[in-house]
Amino acid sequence: MTTLKKGVHQYHEKGLSDLEKQGLIQGFEFTHKLCWKVMQDFLKDQGEANIYGSKDATRMAFNRGLITNGTVWMDMIADRNLTSHTYREEISEQILDRIVHAYYDLFTGFEKKMDELCHTD
DSSP states (O other): OHHHHHHHHHHHHHOOOHHHHHHHHHHHHHHHHHHHHHHHHHHHHTTOOOOOSHHHHHHHHHHTTSSSOHHHHHHHHHHHHHHHHOOOHHHHHHHHHHIIIIIHHHHHHHHHHHHHHHTOO
């Protein structure tokens, strides 16, 4: 999350070079995977079964109140698939915009929610 945070702040402060944009996208890919794996592990620990991938984990996390805006989380999955299978500058710019203006806030919200759950008695 730290690398993604730095990239988002730099994007807002002075923009990013092409190489830095690629780094921000990679940070998004890594952070997204980490988040859905945490969702999966948490839900399994709570007794959930049949979680086979990011869509299942995201759907269940939304239904359990671990995340907000389930539709945008599903959009993240679609964008994550796009970033790993194709490279077109126009698509990359659109995804960068969503990372900076939507996805980052959802990641930080999920991080806060998990911190709260881990620190309750």
